[in-house]
Amino acid sequence: xxxxxQTICRLNLRISPDEQNxxxxxxxxxxxxxxxxxxxxxxxxxxxxxxxxxxxxxxAPQQERVNQLVDAMIVLSGRVGALEEVLTSSFGELMRVTRxxxxxxxxxxxxxxxx
Numbered sequence: 047x048x049x050x051x052q053t054i055c056r057l058n059l060r061i062s063p064d065e066q067n068x069x070x071x072x073x074x075x076x077x078x079x080x081x082x083x084x085x086x087x088x089x090x091x092x093x094x095x096x097x098x099x100x101x102x103x104x105x106a107p108q109q110e111r112v113n114q115l116v117d118a119m120i121v122l123s124g125r126v127g128a129l130e131e132v133l134t135s136s137f138g139e140l141m142r143v144t145r146x147x148x149x150x151x152x153x154x155x156x157x158x159x160x161x
Contacts, residue, residue, distance in 0.1 A: 059087065 061069075069087070073080045080086040096102050104112065 066083075069083045073083055073086050080089065
């Protein structure tokens with residue numbers, strides 16, 4: 047949280063006893079981060095606004111992992127496209143052979159009527 051002085055507005059907040067206990071726990075556990083429950087709630091609100099605006103920065107290992115996953119999806123997409131092309135051409139060849147366009151079948155239907 048920034049240390050700049052601003053005009054502070056009062057806000058009444060109603061929370062459950064469980065939420066209050068959680069806030070007290072975190073304030074007591076991390077006294078170097080928050081000095082009071084009010085500061086904890088203000089920080090939580092700031093962090094949630096940053097999250098909603100998608101204006102947060104990922105740590106380096108997490109960003110590297112996301113980049114790895116994106117690269118893997120691009121490679122997978124290329125492989126699926128190649129597989130689709132092979133299957134389509136194989137199916138087309140199979141249909142061409144079974145349709146009777148084979149040069150070996152032309153002899154059976156020749157002038158003699160014999161094999």
